[in-house]
Amino acid sequence: MTPIDDHPLRYAVANELHARPFPVANAPCTVIFLAIKNPEAAVGRDKGQDIAHLTDLLDRHGAPHPQPGATHFAGQIGRHWLKWEQHTEFVTYTAIAQNVSERAFDPADFEVFPEDWLMSSTGQRITSILMRVVPRPENEDAIKGALNDWFEPESLAASRVLDDSAICGSDFRIDPSGHMRFAVFVGEGTGERRIGRIIQRMCEIETYKAMSMLGFARVKQLSPRIGELDGKLTDLMVEMTDDTAPPDKLLPQLLSTSTELETIAARCSFRFGATGAYEALVTQRIAVLREQRFNGRQTFSDFMMRRYDPAMRTVKSTERRLKALSDRAIRAGELLRTRVDVERSAQNQALLESMDRRADLALRLQHTVEGLSVVAISYYAVSLVSYLLYPLTQMGLSKGALTAAVTIPVVLAVWFGVRTVRKRLE
Numbered sequence: 001m002t003p004i005d006d007h008p009l010r011y012a013v014a015n016e017l018h019a020r021p022f023p024v025a026n027a028p029c030t031v032i033f034l035a036i037k038n039p040e041a042a043v044g045r046d047k048g049q050d051i052a053h054l055t056d057l058l059d060r061h062g063a064p065h066p067q068p069g070a071t072h073f074a075g076q077i078g079r080h081w082l083k084w085e086q087h088t089e090f091v092t093y094t095a096i097a098q099n100v101s102e103r104a105f106d107p108a109d110f111e112v113f114p115e116d117w118l119m120s121s122t123g124q125r126i127t128s129i130l131m132r133v134v135p136r137p138e139n140e141d142a143i144k145g146a147l148n149d150w151f152e153p154e155s156l157a158a159s160r161v162l163d164d165s166a167i168c169g170s171d172f173r174i175d176p177s178g179h180m181r182f183a184v185f186v187g188e189g190t191g192e193r194r195i196g197r198i199i200q201r202m203c204e205i206e207t208y209k210a211m212s213m214l215g216f217a218r219v220k221q222l223s224p225r226i227g228e229l230d231g232k233l234t235d236l237m238v239e240m241t242d243d244t245a246p247p248d249k250l251l252p253q254l255l256s257t258s259t260e261l262e263t264i265a266a267r268c269s270f271r272f273g274a275t276g277a278y279e280a281l282v283t284q285r286i287a288v289l290r291e292q293r294f295n296g297r298q299t300f301s302d303f304m305m306r307r308y309d310p311a312m313r314t315v316k317s318t319e320r321r322l323k324a325l326s327d328r329a330i331r332a333g334e335l336l337r338t339r340v341d342v343e344r345s346a347q348n349q350a351l352l353e354s355m356d357r358r359a360d361l362a363l364r365l366q367h368t369v370e371g372l373s374v375v376a377i378s379y380y381a382v383s384l385v386s387y388l389l390y391p392l393t394q395m396g397l398s399k400g401a402l403t404a405a406v407t408i409p410v411v412l413a414v415w416f417g418v419r420t421v422r423k424r425l426e
Contacts, residue, residue, distance in 0.1 A: 021074075023083055023196040027186040028100040030109050031131035032080075033203045035210070036123040037090040049122045050091045054084050057093075057117055080112050089211065089274065090126055094203060104150055105130045107177035127210040129180045129203060133195065136167060136185035143167055143185050144295055150183060157303035159291040165190045166198055167294055172206070172303065180206055198289075205285045205300065208278040209308060215275030216311040218268060219318045226264070226318070230325055233257055237332055240339075247340045254336055258329035265322050272319045279312045373418065378411040385410055 025031070038049075054073065055065050063082075066073040071086040080095040095112045109130060137143060147158055151171035158169035167185040175181055182202050186195055236254050239245045282304065291299045298306075385406045 022193060022200050023074075023081070023094060023096060024192045025096050025133065025195045025199055026098060026192050027184075027190075027195060028098075028132075028134045029195075030097045030100050031129065031133060031182075031199050031203070032093075032095040032097075032110055032112055033127075033129035033131065033206075034093040034113060035090050035126045035128070035207045036093075036121055037126040037211075038123040047086060050086050053117075053121055054091075054093075056120065057082075057113070060114065060117070077112075090123070090207075092203070092207065094199075096199070100132055100134060104132055104146075105175065105177075105179070105181050107179070110177070110179065125178075126214075127180060127206055128178065129182055129206055130175075130177075131182040131184060131199065131202065133184040133186060133199065136187045140295070147183065147297075150181060155303070155307075156297060157300050158294045158297040159289070159299040160294050161198060161289040161291055162194060163290060164292065165194055168198065168202060168289075168300075169294075169297075170202075170206075172209075172307075182206075201285050201289055205282055208281040208285070209304075212275045212278035212282065212315075213311060215271050215278075215315045218271050219315050222264060222268065223318065226322060226325070229257055229261055230321075233325060233329055233332070237328075240332065240336060247336050247343065251333070251336050251340060254329065254333050258326070258333055261322065261326045261329055265326055268319075268322070272315065275312070275315050282308070377418075378407075378414045381410045381414055382407050 051066060051070065058065060058075070058077065061077040063075050063077050066084070073082075073084040075082055077095070080097050083092075083094040083096075085092045085094075093113065097109070097112070101109055107130075110128070147156060147169045151169060152173055155171045155173060156169060157172070158167065160166070161168050165187050167187075168182065170180065170182045172180065184195075184198060184202070186198075233254075236250055236257065239250060240247070286300050286304065289300070291301060293299055382403065386403045
């Protein structure tokens, strides 16, 4: 093979496609799932704490540690097979034990995660699942009875999945021990890898559903304030239309409203984007299950359509409303600024006209002063010239006649000189 340089990321990119394999499981088994979300922002959180928390759990069982900087890990801890995954906002722990407890959904199964270890977590539980995976009995009435005993009939969703390879059911309610419950009845001949895919899909549906509902919770918190800002913006626009308040007083209020709307949009942009992504994942994960109705029960798709989709539509509606309000505030601000600029232009025009009038008066006054200055300069100039010509009085001329003789030429010379200077300046 001809030598060629590989791109430095070639192997990393190729291996990423195989970094998160599905678990492998046989029926019967018990699945214990935990998703922990760090309360800090997803971009700013210290992901090294997630690995440290995992390492603490592994040390309790003497299990090997993950590689530095790893985002996933799989290995045996005691009698459980553990799978750990690090996501953008949360980390997940999936523990699988190849047996089931005598009591269905026994809270003791969750003790694979010690209480003190859970308390040492830097994050918060976003969801946890107890999943019971058992072989499917030949008599489906037994499945119907078990589902009715384990779940709330009013919200129970159950369906045949993956070409009737299994029957899955859940009511998506948190039980008294604080966990979601899922039941999986596996058909005969279903392979261990297909069982693992079913387990993975069910856990992903619940996790992404819980994460996307965080956007709905944020919307419920913001809706009252957004309503207030909507009303305030409408009132400001009415005042602009009715001209009941001067624009220079309305503009600061409008800018304050616009700034608050932009701040809310900036703070919620990540959550709204994440909610849309999680919703798409929920829909996709349900679609790949290829559901078929079981015993007339609602499917997972039906459950999400009735109870989950309205919440997601509310999030999208609020996002659009917030953007529309922000655009309205920007347009109103531009109109108001234009109005203020026009009024200021009119004021400036009036000020310039007033300045023109004052300049004209100043010019007239200057001309008046100029005439007086000619007289004053001429008076002193005549005196100086007279002093200069006083020796001529010895030839018989009187001082009065001499002064009279030089007055007119001196005045004309001063006037001509002042006029010449003014013309040069103008």
